[in-house]
Amino acid sequence: MVRHRWFQFLSVALIAALLAACGAPAAAPTGAQSGAGGEAAAPAAGPVVNRAGVTLPEDAASLDKQVVRIPTSEQKYMTWDASVYEENDGDVFAWADSCVRPNKDFEPEANVCESWSVSDDGLVWTFKLREDKVWSDGTPLTADDFVFTLQRYARLDYDFEWFYSMMGVKNWSQVVNGELPPEELGVKKVDDYTFTIETDRPVPFLIKIMADVWVAPKHVIKDRMDDGTWALNEENWVFAGPFKLESYEKGRRMVFVANDKYTGPFPPLVDKLVYEFVDPQVRFAAYKNGELDAIGGGYQNDLPPSAMAEIMANPELKKELISWPNFITYYLFFDTWNPPFDDLKVRQAFSHAIDRDKIVNGPLQYQAVAAFTMNPPGFPGENVEGLKDVHNIDPQLAAQQLEEAGYPNGEGFPALTLYTREAFPALTNAAEAIAAMLKENLGITVQIQNQDYGSFMDQLRAQKRNKEGNFLFALVPYEFDFVDGSNLLGVWGGCEQAGTDLSQMPGRHTWYSQEYNNLLCEAGQVLNDEPKRNELYQQAERILIEDVALVPIYHGIFNALVKPYIKGDMFAPNSKGQVTWNRFRFSSRESEIYISQSAR
Numbered sequence: 001m002v003r004h005r006w007f008q009f010l011s012v013a014l015i016a017a018l019l020a021a022c023g024a025p026a027a028a029p030t031g032a033q034s035g036a037g038g039e040a041a042a043p044a045a046g047p048v049v050n051r052a053g054v055t056l057p058e059d060a061a062s063l064d065k066q067v068v069r070i071p072t073s074e075q076k077y078m079t080w081d082a083s084v085y086e087e088n089d090g091d092v093f094a095w096a097d098s099c100v101r102p103n104k105d106f107e108p109e110a111n112v113c114e115s116w117s118v119s120d121d122g123l124v125w126t127f128k129l130r131e132d133k134v135w136s137d138g139t140p141l142t143a144d145d146f147v148f149t150l151q152r153y154a155r156l157d158y159d160f161e162w163f164y165s166m167m168g169v170k171n172w173s174q175v176v177n178g179e180l181p182p183e184e185l186g187v188k189k190v191d192d193y194t195f196t197i198e199t200d201r202p203v204p205f206l207i208k209i210m211a212d213v214w215v216a217p218k219h220v221i222k223d224r225m226d227d228g229t230w231a232l233n234e235e236n237w238v239f240a241g242p243f244k245l246e247s248y249e250k251g252r253r254m255v256f257v258a259n260d261k262y263t264g265p266f267p268p269l270v271d272k273l274v275y276e277f278v279d280p281q282v283r284f285a286a287y288k289n290g291e292l293d294a295i296g297g298g299y300q301n302d303l304p305p306s307a308m309a310e311i312m313a314n315p316e317l318k319k320e321l322i323s324w325p326n327f328i329t330y331y332l333f334f335d336t337w338n339p340p341f342d343d344l345k346v347r348q349a350f351s352h353a354i355d356r357d358k359i360v361n362g363p364l365q366y367q368a369v370a371a372f373t374m375n376p377p378g379f380p381g382e383n384v385e386g387l388k389d390v391h392n393i394d395p396q397l398a399a400q401q402l403e404e405a406g407y408p409n410g411e412g413f414p415a416l417t418l419y420t421r422e423a424f425p426a427l428t429n430a431a432e433a434i435a436a437m438l439k440e441n442l443g444i445t446v447q448i449q450n451q452d453y454g455s456f457m458d459q460l461r462a463q464k465r466n467k468e469g470n471f472l473f474a475l476v477p478y479e480f481d482f483v484d485g486s487n488l489l490g491v492w493g494g495c496e497q498a499g500t501d502l503s504q505m506p507g508r509h510t511w512y513s514q515e516y517n518n519l520l521c522e523a524g525q526v527l528n529d530e531p532k533r534n535e536l537y538q539q540a541e542r543i544l545i546e547d548v549a550l551v552p553i554y555h556g557i558f559n560a561l562v563k564p565y566i567k568g569d570m571f572a573p574n575s576k577g578q579v580t581w582n583r584f585r586f587s588s589r590e591s592e593i594y595i596s597q598s599a600r
Contacts, residue, residue: 050271052242052258057269061565061595066271068566068593069293070583071278071286071302073422074251076454081152081216082228084160085453089275090245093590094256095231096214097240097264099127099146100207101589104574106483108207111264112141112215112240122202122527127210129193136239136261139219143195148218150197151175151182155225159457162508163481166490167209168199168524173497173504182224201495202525204533208482215240242268242591252277269568269594280424287561288317297322297560297581301367301424308366308559317561324580325369326558327376327480329488330427332418332434332551335510337502338469340414345405347548351391352398353441354434360554363429367559371552373545374478374488380530381485381537387545391552395441402442410443417447419474421456430553431475446473464510465503475553485537486524492544495521511549516540558582564599568592571600 048056076086079095099113115128133141153164154175170186186198220236230236243256254275258268283295283302295302311317334341356370372391375382407413420431435446463471480487494506496517523536560581570592573579
């Protein structure tokens with residue numbers, strides 16, 4: 001089995017900032033706790049066994065109390081293979097299961113793939129599957145499913161296709177563009193429980209991306225080009241993860257239960273998960289009222305500054321708070337292929353006009369630290385200290401640069417809209433603060449327009465595809481998908497193919513640098529030398545930052561409130577002592593929690 005110790009942990013400075021802002025997570029009080037629904041958790045008469053046949057820890061509450069209620073927002077699709085940006089909760093713990101899974105230190109460990117190896121030249125990866133793995137309808141989960149899944153990802157209408165292109169799979173772009181049939185993709189079945197991936201260059205981080213290869217059921221979907229609605233039909237409900245969907249009440253909730261066909265290494269403990277469709281603005285109140293068992297810990301900000309202030313002033317709520325710095329960057333991006341942002345002076349002016357400290361100490365208090373780079377502190381290849389001064393606040397310099405670009409005091413600058421994507425209230429306040437700073441320091445008036453996920457991502461993709469200049473300026477987050485210096489930088493480029501049109505260049509934004517792409521490509525092919533790779537990533541990021549492809553604004557601190565009667569391995573710290581409520585693909589899963597009779 002190939003294993004690499006490549007994770008570089010969060011910097012002491014960032015952790016110190018977190019602890020100073022939010023306080024370290026504290027243990028909940030001991031004694032009898034409320035179970036799901038707010039009632040006292042009843043002692044179990046004997047061993048508690050859930051419907052999947054899993055025996056829960058000795059302190060587990062009775063089976064009828066093994067229910068956890070979590071808020072979410074309703075989306076258009078059900079599964080990862082349909083859409084990453086518009087899928088309901090459930091794919092990463094129910095509908096699908098992943099080849100490998102990151103542990104709490106983000107190192108890949110066996111999951112559906114029980115072992116893997118790579119050829120000496122780094123071009124062929126071989127994956128061996130568990131032979132006891134089945135879908136919830138009893139159908140064996142085989143190599144055919146993984147081959148089909150990667151073929152399904154390689155389609156032009158898939159909103160995460162660009163991400164999987166970073167794997168360097170042989171013939172990927174040709175299959176995506178319909179120039180070759182899917183059978184020509186470099187993913188092949190060897191036998192029922194073995195498949196290979198052939199790449200067109202060495203990709204040492206490929207195993208990390210395999211944690212996001214969420215397998216799709218070939219025997220149900222059948223058509224690689226299915227529009228993604230297959231899972232909306234209850235007759236097609238089959239599951240590979242620790243849970244399965246029991247019911248879906250549109251506009252109200254989804255109920256998942258322990259999957260009695262699950263045979264993987266992470267069996268479910270809690271018997272039922274209820275995902276309530278609750279507006280983010282009322283989740284804090286619902287939690288305090290005992291209507292929800294946990295809130296927060298993700299993109300949508302369930303805990304705005306007003307809620308955080310109340311929590312920090314309330315000893316009991318503060319005990320239920322879990323905070324951790326996340327590898328996520330919120331940044332402004334520009335269309336650098338069209339005026340006015342094709343002028344570096346304009347982009348520099350915008351960067352120097354924004355005071356990040358005012359934003360993270362104001363509308364984003366307790367939720368962020370100022371960002372000056374794409375790669376966050378502690379991420380492999382980051383160079384925060386070396387690049388910090390490039391985007392420093394300097395209103396006088398900003399005004400001078402804008403004047404040199406031909407817009408003195410903002411005169412003649414075109415009407416400008418700042419787009420946000422499904423913004424929560426605090427992020428909207430941050431966008432308004434940015435607009436106010438641009439008005440005060442540059443004389444530029446900015447309108448703010450929030451969009452849903454689908455509309456925003458459609459415009460983003462269309463902007464690059466058509467190069468039309470109608471989606472010029474936006475504020476968006478990017479959260480890590482795997483911990484490697486290539487990940488966040490890959491949003492901006494990667495290995496080029498000769499003769500490729502700008503619209504088909506790697507990355508998702510309308511910014512291009514051949515030197516940047518060459519450095520990323522070179523770094524991505526270095527085998528067994530992480531320091532060398534990270535040095536190349538630092539060189540690449542300097543180009544990105546100095547050319548102001550983006551204006552980094554902040555790195556997120558994630559906050560969650562979790563009732564003290566919820567216990568389990570999810571709360572075990574990593575090797576650096578960090579505890580998270582990371583339910584979203586990374587390091588912990590819903591299968592690792594249960595309702596206890598006592599506090600954690």
